[in-house]
Amino acid sequence: MEEIREGLYPLKFSPILKDKIWGGSKLKTCFNKEFAPLPNAGESWELSGVEGNISEITNGYLAGNDLQDLIEVFMGELVGDKVYERFGEEFPLLIKFIDANDDLSIQVHPGDELSKERHNAFGKTEMWYVLQADPGAKLISGFSKQIDKEVYLKHLEENTLEEILNSEEVKAGDVFFIPAGRVHAIGKGLLIAEIQQTSDVTYRIYDYNRRDDKGETRELHTELALDAIDFTYHDNYRTKYTAAPNESSELVTCQYFTTNLLTLGKSIEKDYNDLDSFIIYICLEGEYILGYNSGQTLKVQKGETILVPACLENFTLSPVTEEVKLLEVYIQ
Secondary structure (H helix, E strand, C coil): CCHHCCCCCCCCCCEEEECCCCCHHHHHHHCCCCCCCCCCCCEEEECCCEECEEEEEEECCCCCCCHHHHHHCCHHHHHHCCCHHCCCCCCCCCEEEEEEEECCEEEEECCHHHHHHHHCCCCCCCEEEEEEEECCCCCEEEECCCCCCCHHHHHHCCCHHHEEEEEEECCCCCCCCEEECCCCCCCCEEEEEEECCCCCCCCCEECCCCCCCCCCCCCCCHHHHHCCCCCCCCCCCCCCCCCCCCCCEEEEEECCCCCEEEEEEEEEEEECCCCCCCCCHHHHHHHHEEEECCCCEEEEECCCEEEEEECCCEEEEEECCCEEEEEECCCC
């Protein structure tokens, strides 16, 4: 791999498309993600370091190499020295678009400690940014009242779990932070951007008694989930934020990631000399040009996700279209 060490630049990746029992066609109609010959596309993994699903670079001289190759060669230059010290050669975040043409199963993710013990994996804290919502579309986040394990099990056994879950009607622009341990589900009619820890560990709690094309119900993880669930009730599960034009407006910050909303109406300069982390830009609306290294540019369109290496600490973002909306993600 020594021949690839010419220098790093902003990277584009080939999306990894997943057909799901609940998937639809919005990833194609909204983001031009071509998923044929799959029957649908429930998820587009935009940037992934998950084993067996490693993202491949599509632009520049590094095209054809995958994310794992680059981390092994460039280490802290790519992800940041402190990120590399913490995570080694495993890319710490997974970026997805999710199209729910039907209700997803009600589920929970274990935290770091339980995931390490059971699966030798990281936990799964995540967040959702609602991109589009059909009229009346809902999602589930947390419980609707304070309960304990015994009450939960009683409702589960009686097939009345939904009675104690917090279900909310949502609209485009809504944000939900889903820490490991919080029971949750994406509802029918939602298109969502998801930022999460690199983990594919999910405990399915309830699946509405659905059957697949073979007439079989999907596996549930009742016992595994029990130790992972946080039964704490909160009076508000929706994240409040204030968006300001032409600057990074914080949506969520936690030990695993920071996500900002950035709406561009003019060219802006970004200075990340003190960050020591890669930066991910997820283009939700419009088209923009990222300028770097005194004159080099990269054009990015709606639906594309790019990775700016940690060594590129100064760059410009210039809108091509009237409205440009980005999610900006990094590790602090």
